[in-house]
Amino acid sequence: MIVLLRWEIYRLHRRFAPYLLYAASTLLIGLMTWGMRQDRHAFRPNRGGQMEIVGDLRNGLFECQAVSITIAMLLLYLAPVVIGEILGGEGAAGTLRTMLVRPRPRWQVWLAKYATAWLYAASIAAFTMLLSLAIGTLCFGWGKLTSVSPASEGKIIVMTAGEGARYILLSYSLMTLSMMSGGTIAVALGSWFDNALAPGFTAVGLVITLQIICGMNFDWVEKVKPYLFSNYLFDHAKAYPIAFDPDSGRLLFPGAAVWPMVRVHCVTIILFATAGLWRFVRRDVTC
């Protein structure tokens, strides 16, 4: 199994397409850094006239957080396209039959590919996080993190660099989970159909459709929304504390935002992964 996984990772990174996401991430981080350098006053917000921030919010941690909240979202749509090709592309190229006439259980082949998809999503998140951290630190220095979580409703929380780094890591981990909800749908579809592009684009199409549905103002939508992964797709941005424990004065873990997201994404991933594996083990390889 380890041998298979090693080969899958090797093969993934021998191709051109997977690097597009790294390139997109680099470009977007570069643009964002340039923008932040151009307009430093934008990062000294006056919160409704109640508070004047003195000094400069910008540093490596701040940029890393800003990237996760804004541009990294694009990766959530792009990742399934690349991930869908990991399995669907094999069928389209005819290499699947060459692999499956080898004495390996099919579930092992599938699992190696799925694990590679996870590693790829995690590597994209890690790359984006480390690059934004490095560029931000180089351009603006290092220091405390001033959190601007979308869940804070106007509140600003200032964390030590250590706390900030931990929550940034949590946020990027949740972003990987979100990426893999769409990614798992793409892998599941790739287990069904022998096509390089269709599984990825169909998965993205499904994600967007569900997001549109989540945005509709109907009673039934409100009822199903909490169970749809698309409702939590960008909630990694809410993985920053928004309050202190009044007794201990320590930052409170944002469980109300994190746990529902983790639960729904995990259920989605397990559901689609099981369906994909079930299909792959039983399917006729006619390509």
Added chain:
Amino acid sequence: MSAEAAATPVIEARGLVKRFGVRRAVDGLDLTVPAGTVYGFLGPNGSGKSTTIRMLLGLISPTSGTARILGHDIRRDRVRALRGVGAQVEAPSFYGYMTGRRNLEFLGALTGPTPRALVDQAIARVRLTGRDGDKVKTYSQGMRARLGLAQALLCRPELLVLDEPTNGLDPQGMREVRELVRTLAVEDGMSIFISSHLLSEVQAVCDRVAVISHGAMVAEGPVAELLGNTDGLAVLRLACQAPAGVDPVAIASAVPEVREAQSQDEYLIVTAPAERAAAVNAALVGAGVAVSELLIVRRSLEEFFFEVTGEESSL
């Protein structure tokens, strides 16, 4: 190979059926491939050859029936069944962005530990040495076909399943594959199951053949037996001109071991062992008959194929 292993058929299919919707691609196929044979599997396009091969290799599940490979049920015990099998199914597909060697190393790793020497040996056997370091996307169709053979040979298989292995090869390449198949069978003791549309190729290398049409078996047996050559008789066709009063039919009939002689159109048709052709010719010439042409007419696998499948041109 032990006596028990030799007695176990390498492929044994019973009542194999595959339905795609309402269409029966394979219809109750029984197949027994004895160990140590080179077995040809023939059929027109769409007759169910590839579907059968895919079922035998566990790529698709039969609707009903069973298939045992090297004594193991392919559905229940797929991994053990395929452990001794090297296979190339239809056009060989590889990762174009990787070198030929890398592709072999990857496919070898799927089988089990594959020492470098084994990869080198497979590359040398198909004469790809020197090009194995190039990316597969730069390979010609013939080179890909060779690489397909190399990957099938990687695990030193007991049974080699080759689906149209000479596709894309030039005449020289075809001859090399033919020789390789014979070598693998004779020197390495491999059992080989080969599907090809090149009937002359099959006739040249196979001990036994099966012919399927519309998903069902229409003929099966040793090549010589199917072509009716077991009694050692051949048909001799002679173009000759006899002087007045000389009957060529009577002269040919009088030659020892000649079974039958008759006049047909402008030819004299003689049924006799092929090695008696010279004696027939000598007898006729001796009687003053001018023989301008002598042809030993052998029934080819192609003719036999068209007879049993009723196909004329759709191979």
